[in-house]
Amino acid sequence: MLTVEVEKQLGEFRVIAKFEAPDGVTALFGPSGSGKTSIVNMVAGLVTPDRGRIMYNRTLLFDSSGVDEPPHRRHIGYVFQDGRLFPHMTVAQNLDYGRRMYRLPRDSAAQARIVDLLDVGHLLERRPGKLSGGERQRVAIGRALLMQPRLLLLDEPLASLDAARKREIFPYLLRLRDQQVPMIYVSHHAAELRRIATTVVRVDSGRVTGVGGAELLDAADADAL
């Protein structure tokens, strides 16, 4: 369970978010520019809230009274919209990066399982510059999984892909959900979230306007009409 209660002023824009995300896939759902990415950046530790607290299970990650666990000690995986693979490393080195940095023992069974799950075995020796958008995003997901995160953040992981590539990646994300990897999934696409989310947190202009189930996605569609 992730507990978020944060405030952050970003220029003219103010984020005030309070919600609880049980295990499973929690969707942060709202229009572009509503502050979803800022919220996950605070959970990851890349952005420091002005006030509030962030807790995962029993671990305090941030508290304005003086706790601020740095990102490299949070054990929270992050799949960015634009992949952000390291261009100077091969796919294999990208995949292994988190394990090396977190000084985890080499676990070739886990590695083989994830390489298999994401179908990236034939890409291992290539460099990110030589990958298609879909391949790059699969490697990015694998890289985040191989650091053995306790929670996985996905920020519009499909947004930079065309429809065919989306269909290519989505089944892998469903598989992750079915393997009980806890996820926070940011998107502004109701259709995508309807298939994967177990909890929906609706975000509008920096505020959380509702927490519930898939019905929040339907309400949003109604708004759009």
Add this chain to the structure above:
Amino acid sequence: MDRDPPVAEDVATLVALPFGIAIAWALARKDFWGKALLDGLVHLPLVLPPVVTGYLLLIAFGRRGVIGGFLADLGIVFAFRWTGAALACGVMGFPLLVRAIRLSFEAIDARLEDASRTLGADSWRVFLTVTLPLALPGIIAGMVLCFAKALGEFGATITFVSNIPGETQTISSAIYTYLQTPTGDAAAARLVIVAIIISLIALVASEWLARRAGTRLHGG
């Protein structure tokens, strides 16, 4: 002197490198008090007349200089030694070194460094595994520029540590000395050729290394 002193231009470039990287990184990525001043100081040798830089070095690092006197007690002497020539070459090449490295740091996508942090890298390891390798082409270019400047270094060196054959002579001051002696034409010509060859090798090597690093970065 029982051995040949190392070549001042090489030593200058190598010793300046870690300082150059550190200062370039601070200028590119950090905000701190006195940043504009540091930036100005680093670039000063680029615009000051070299003789003035040499004179300032003499005041600071001479045997009775503020820093020189202190270092002399520790057994490090710059005045009229090859170390002084290396220092002068390093100071003169430093702005070019810092400039090239700083530009390449600024060109790096900071979002890659964020990704590295979420994957468990502390600041130091982010720097070693992401920032530094991505800046490599710029670092190489900076080293070549610094070395080239050191090769041509004349004014600051001659003012600071004079022109002592086999000790404080750079290739430029050596050529100058030979040209001043009636029979030195042939020797000067030889050095000119050496200077051309060294410069060409440095240019070609840096071009090759930068290209290699570039293809490595952008998919190859």
